[in-house]
Amino acid sequence: MKIGIVGLGLIGGSLAIDLRSQGHQIFGISRKEITCKIALERKIVDLASTNSNILNETEIVFVCTPIKAIAPTIEQIIPHLHSQTIITDVGSVKQPVVETCSQLWANFVGGHPMAGTAESGIEAAQSNLFVDASYVFTPDKNTSPEAVERLKAIALSLNAVPYICDAKIHDRAVSWISHLPVMVSTSLITSCLSDEPEILQLAKQLASSGFRDTSRVGGGNPELGIMMAKYNRAELLRSLVKYRQSLDKVITLIEAENWDNLEQILQTNQQARPKFLN
Numbered sequence: 001m002k003i004g005i006v007g008l009g010l011i012g013g014s015l016a017i018d019l020r021s022q023g024h025q026i027f028g029i030s031r032k033e034i035t036c037k038i039a040l041e042r043k044i045v046d047l048a049s050t051n052s053n054i055l056n057e058t059e060i061v062f063v064c065t066p067i068k069a070i071a072p073t074i075e076q077i078i079p080h081l082h083s084q085t086i087i088t089d090v091g092s093v094k095q096p097v098v099e100t101c102s103q104l105w106a107n108f109v110g111g112h113p114m115a116g117t118a119e120s121g122i123e124a125a126q127s128n129l130f131v132d133a134s135y136v137f138t139p140d141k142n143t144s145p146e147a148v149e150r151l152k153a154i155a156l157s158l159n160a161v162p163y164i165c166d167a168k169i170h171d172r173a174v175s176w177i178s179h180l181p182v183m184v185s186t187s188l189i190t191s192c193l194s195d196e197p198e199i200l201q202l203a204k205q206l207a208s209s210g211f212r213d214t215s216r217v218g219g220g221n222p223e224l225g226i227m228m229a230k231y232n233r234a235e236l237l238r239s240l241v242k243y244r245q246s247l248d249k250v251i252t253l254i255e256a257e258n259w260d261n262l263e264q265i266l267q268t269n270q271q272a273r274p275k276f277l278n
């Protein structure tokens with residue numbers, strides 16, 4: 001199969017590596033010549049260019065750009081595509097993307113592979129990034145079932161776990177398990193930085209696995225955090241308010257020295273957490 005990858009960063013590059021290893025012919029598009037050069041040198045793609053005309057024979061195109069660039073990118077590549085080409089994206093917010101892009105291209109299917117690292121760029125691209133990761137597709141009422149099945153098959157070939165759901169439901173769910181944690185983690189780091197220099201210095205020296213785990217997503221790519229907040233604003237605010245209410249409850253229990261009720265919350269969470277970890 002001839003597959004286009006527009007945006008050769010961590011996700012796009014990693015998709016290219018795995019799909020090319022399966023025998024697909026990969027056509028990569030990047031804004032930067034140096035990225036194209038690296039992708040070719042590392043044999044991540046078969047052909048790379050800053051010009052979208054190399055996509056004219058592709059059957060499927062993955063748009064792996066930041067969320068704000070997805071729709072403009074699709075508008076840019078449309079003149080070079082066959083009418084039956086399937087376009088999908090990898091953005092972490094789906095409803096606004098699907099609403100806009102499905103109007104631009106009838107054969108568009110919203111997608112979100114839930115995998116990544118703290119690194120970014122073509123240099124961070126790696127094989128097997130999607131193994132055991134959830135890969136969500138968010139068709140609307142006009143989406144071709146055949147297009148969804150073809151993308152589902154690709155997800156399975158990556159050893160990912162495909163899910164099909166409504167875009168709005170996706171956005172509410174990821175606000176809890178992806179977008180809220182980024183904001184909570186960011187707030188944790190910001191709070192630490194507000195303490196006195198002597199305390200902060202010691203905290204940095206003592207920080208271990210607990211701080212590493214809870215601060216990781218807050219120390220990631222700032223652009224991704226902004227895109228989550230901007231494009232999933234309503235659902236993120238909803239989850240943040242509920243989180244604040246839970247935090248206020250914990251504060252009240254500690255102030256009142258209500259250790260029994262606090263223990264009940266901790267026990268409930270201890271039992272609930274494994275169910276969130278696939």
